[in-house]
Amino acid sequence: MQRYLNTRWIGILIILTAMPFIFQHVNCRARDDRGAEIPQIKAEDYVRAEQWMIPNVISKVKNLFVTPHWIGESDDFWYRRQTKDGAEFVVIDAATGGGRPAFDHKAVAEALSKAMDSEVDAKKLPFQRFEYNADRSAITFTLKDVKYRCELSPQTCTGTKVDKPEGVLVSPDGMWGVLTRDGNLWLRNMANNKEKALTSDGEPHFGYGIYYDGWKASYIPNKRAGKLLPPMESYWSPDSSKVIVTRVDQRHVAEYPILETAPNDGTFRAKVHMIRVPLVGEKEALAEWFVFDISQGKHRRLNLPYEKLLVMQQDMLAIRKTWFSSDNSHLYAVAFGYNMESAFLFDIDLMTGAVRTVIEEQVLPRTDLNSTSYSPPNVRVKGDCEEVIWFSQRDGWGHLYLYDGKTGKLKNQITKGDWLVWDIVHVDESNRQIFFTGGGRAEGNPYYRFLYRVNFDGSDLVLLSPEKADHLITSPWNDILSLTGAAGYDVVSPSGKYVVYNYSLVDQPTETVIRSVEDGSLIASVEKADVSDLYAAGWQNPEEFVVKAEDGKTDLYGLMYKPRNFDPNKKYPVIDSQYASPLTAVVPRNFTQALIGVGLVRPASLTELGFVCVVFDARGTTYRSKEFLHYSYGKLHTMGLEDHVAGIKQLAKRHSFMDIERVGVHGGSFGGWTAFRAMLEFPGFFKVGVSGAGPGSMQNMYLDYHWTAFHGRPKYSDGTELRPTPTEVPENYVNADGRQQVENLKGKLLIMMGEIDENVLPGSTLQFVDALIKADKNFDMLYVPNRPHNFRSPHVIRRAWDYFVLHLHGAEPPEYHIKKWGR
Numbered sequence: 001m002q003r004y005l006n007t008r009w010i011g012i013l014i015i016l017t018a019m020p021f022i023f024q025h026v027n028c029r030a031r032d033d034r035g036a037e038i039p040q041i042k043a044e045d046y047v048r049a050e051q052w053m054i055p056n057v058i059s060k061v062k063n064l065f066v067t068p069h070w071i072g073e074s075d076d077f078w079y080r081r082q083t084k085d086g087a088e089f090v091v092i093d094a095a096t097g098g099g100r101p102a103f104d105h106k107a108v109a110e111a112l113s114k115a116m117d118s119e120v121d122a123k124k125l126p127f128q129r130f131e132y133n134a135d136r137s138a139i140t141f142t143l144k145d146v147k148y149r150c151e152l153s154p155q156t157c158t159g160t161k162v163d164k165p166e167g168v169l170v171s172p173d174g175m176w177g178v179l180t181r182d183g184n185l186w187l188r189n190m191a192n193n194k195e196k197a198l199t200s201d202g203e204p205h206f207g208y209g210i211y212y213d214g215w216k217a218s219y220i221p222n223k224r225a226g227k228l229l230p231p232m233e234s235y236w237s238p239d240s241s242k243v244i245v246t247r248v249d250q251r252h253v254a255e256y257p258i259l260e261t262a263p264n265d266g267t268f269r270a271k272v273h274m275i276r277v278p279l280v281g282e283k284e285a286l287a288e289w290f291v292f293d294i295s296q297g298k299h300r301r302l303n304l305p306y307e308k309l310l311v312m313q314q315d316m317l318a319i320r321k322t323w324f325s326s327d328n329s330h331l332y333a334v335a336f337g338y339n340m341e342s343a344f345l346f347d348i349d350l351m352t353g354a355v356r357t358v359i360e361e362q363v364l365p366r367t368d369l370n371s372t373s374y375s376p377p378n379v380r381v382k383g384d385c386e387e388v389i390w391f392s393q394r395d396g397w398g399h400l401y402l403y404d405g406k407t408g409k410l411k412n413q414i415t416k417g418d419w420l421v422w423d424i425v426h427v428d429e430s431n432r433q434i435f436f437t438g439g440g441r442a443e444g445n446p447y448y449r450f451l452y453r454v455n456f457d458g459s460d461l462v463l464l465s466p467e468k469a470d471h472l473i474t475s476p477w478n479d480i481l482s483l484t485g486a487a488g489y490d491v492v493s494p495s496g497k498y499v500v501y502n503y504s505l506v507d508q509p510t511e512t513v514i515r516s517v518e519d520g521s522l523i524a525s526v527e528k529a530d531v532s533d534l535y536a537a538g539w540q541n542p543e544e545f546v547v548k549a550e551d552g553k554t555d556l557y558g559l560m561y562k563p564r565n566f567d568p569n570k571k572y573p574v575i576d577s578q579y580a581s582p583l584t585a586v587v588p589r590n591f592t593q594a595l596i597g598v599g600l601v602r603p604a605s606l607t608e609l610g611f612v613c614v615v616f617d618a619r620g621t622t623y624r625s626k627e628f629l630h631y632s633y634g635k636l637h638t639m640g641l642e643d644h645v646a647g648i649k650q651l652a653k654r655h656s657f658m659d660i661e662r663v664g665v666h667g668g669s670f671g672g673w674t675a676f677r678a679m680l681e682f683p684g685f686f687k688v689g690v691s692g693a694g695p696g697s698m699q700n701m702y703l704d705y706h707w708t709a710f711h712g713r714p715k716y717s718d719g720t721e722l723r724p725t726p727t728e729v730p731e732n733y734v735n736a737d738g739r740q741q742v743e744n745l746k747g748k749l750l751i752m753m754g755e756i757d758e759n760v761l762p763g764s765t766l767q768f769v770d771a772l773i774k775a776d777k778n779f780d781m782l783y784v785p786n787r788p789h790n791f792r793s794p795h796v797i798r799r800a801w802d803y804f805v806l807h808l809h810g811a812e813p814p815e816y817h818i819k820k821w822g823r
Contacts, residue, residue, distance in 0.1 A: 097524020183207025696768025
């Protein structure tokens with residue numbers, strides 16, 4: 001008994017002695033090998049992350065961007081205004097700012113219900129845009145293939161089926177149409193559908209109006225759709241007498257196989273899509289331009305200096321913008337030179353095909369006609385080429401110059417100084433005024449756009465948008481890509497007296513205003529975005545910061561997203577959300593961009609999972625000086641990532657809550673490329689990377705200015721730009737060949753790719769994967785069958801979230817499935 005009692009007391013003593021250790025492990029959270037607390041990421045965190053995806057987050061705001069539609073030649077415009085339970089159309093008088101309903105919504109809904117034989121809600125009319133007739137007694141709009149006309153008094157609506165001839169480019173007067181068939185161009189009389197061949201020497205891969213297989217990375221979806229397309233990049237003269245048509249030659253271009261293992265049609269046997277695209281080091285597809293004179297029944301080749309011009313690209317041809325003369329006998333064309341090392345303005349005689357070079361400029365290493373080639377050239381032709389407004393970076397900044405269009409001689413520099421012209425948005429020829437956006441002239445953030453007007457001779461430069469904010473104004477026309485949060489429209493009223501624009505900051509919702517062109521005075525505030533639902537859901541505004549580049553001198557302007565319930569005494573992993581491309585700048589500068597974010601996954605979503613997200617525009621990106629922009633030339637293997645590293649280190653010194661030992665990076669497309677480069681070039685800094693649709697190297701991609709104009713023409717051992725052997729890598733591309741750098745990989749890397757990606761060829765990514773396997777490197781991969789370049793899905797996004805939670809937090813991701821899918 002005594003022995004039992006002693007044994008019992010000894011046991012109790014052991015338990016009491018161990019209690020602190022037991023409680024420490026029972027009551028405290030797990031810690032990593034550095035002693036840092038591992039957070040518990042729960043399903044409710046993923047729920048909150050999901051609400052910041054597009055369109056989920058956009059559904060929480062109203063009137064984020066107002067697009068004015070000018071009514072005829074008046075200074076009235078209409079816009080679609082979002083309301084609590086739908087939308088309404090409003091007409092605004094720009095002279096006063098006064099507004100009224102565009103029409104009786106209830107009456108239109110009732111009349112349209114009868115015409116459509118289905119109920120129409122007056123608060124949710126099924127159209128988003130319309131046109132008034134001349135006296136505004138009726139409106140017209142199109143729903144699917146039916147054009148409706150609604151008389152406003154008395155209220156009646158009638159619908160007429162719209163005949164949209166497939167594959168036909170119809171003339172402005174509606175009388176004629178041209179189409180491509182078996183490589184030849186045909187003319188169709190639209191009244192009786194009679195056709196006649198305009199050419200007979202065309203072939204399937206050497207034809208008039210045929211599509212280059214690599215055009216817009218859309219060969220597979222176009223093939224699946226099975227629809228005829230109008231002649232490629234062709235256009236009519238305003239008087240319908242002539243049509244300009246391209247002739248493409250891709251006979252010599254080798255086929256590139258893209259495998260579809262889970263066929264879209266549900267069948268079981270894999271499909272192979274054979275697409276003609278030249279790779280780096282191969283002879284490019286060729287394009288020529290022809291004019292077809294319909295009245296004369298003749299066509300002729302335009303005698304451009306083809307050997308000097310930019311070769312066929314995925315997103316654009318050498319000729320970027322054109323204007324016809326008043327009598328339609330001449331065509332004025334802006335064109336890029338070979339590898340974008342020069343630029344031209346041509347005066348083309350359409351009656352003979354003869355070409356006069358009005359302007360030829362070379363600014364090495366690249367001749368930019370806008371700070372970003374994603375935006376249209378900042379070039380305008382006045383009248384019948386009497387004068388030309390031209391963009392150049394010859395003095396170190398992007399500015400406008402005025403040329404004599406007849407002699408080609410420079411008349412004067414229009415804008416000057418250590419600041420940048422962004423976009424020409426309007427030219428008033430009669431008053432000889434140019435309206436444009438510019439950045440860096442006002443104090444503060446040089447990326448904020450402001451609206452200016454200036455005279456042709458450079459005098460009377462007037463700021464029209466004084467708000468200290470980013471003004472969401474861009475070119476009315478853009479055929480490639482816009483990442484600035486703005487949509488193009490006519491900013492200036494038909495009379496030239498007023499401007500209408502939107503402005504905001506990352507922490508200040510959009511406001512839409514009208515100002516006077518004469519002195520920039522405020523006429524009225526038209527609209528303010530309603531963001532009450534957004535903030536009620538817990539939205540936190542990101543914060544701007546300024547750091548120095550790796551050179552210790554250059555200012556970089558970035559953005560930081562902080563976690564919900566932020567605690568400055570905690571340590572948070574850092575994620576670099578990036579699209580580090582030399583073709584654009586992506587740091588959000590306005591409220592719209594801040595909501596959308598940057599990268600493969602939304603920064604705001606990642607903050608809900610306990611991460612600090614930062615966004616940079618490093619040296620080598622756009623919208624700064626020529627020196628800043630061209631910094632990345634020959635350096636696509638790092639693409640300014642040295643500035644990202646330097647910036648994050650500076651921020652970590654300022655903010656103790658940033659854990660410099662746990663830094664991740666993600667991006668898609670060009671951002672996927674730089675996510676790879678971050679993990680290979682800075683393996684000791686970036687611990688976790690997620691790359692979506694990223695090429696592994698450049699030498700195994702299609703021939704494109706995205707690399708040749710920014711990293712240099714390929715240089716092979718025989719001194720040419722053509723690959724002498726099937727396996728040779730250009731000597732200047734070796735530093736960007738991921739296959740040869742796989743030994744550098746130290747961190748955790750998730751590679752995501754779409755199987756039928758035409759924008760980033762699958763072979764470029766998979767050859768990098770092959771090298772990783774051969775080097776016995778650990779990595780993770782998500783191969784998405786039967787998906788193109790944009791392969792985002794609930795599964796893809798959730799996997800990216802999980803990867804960062806697992807490898808940056810060291811936490812087990814919750815069991816969760818995204819329910820409301822956006823982007």
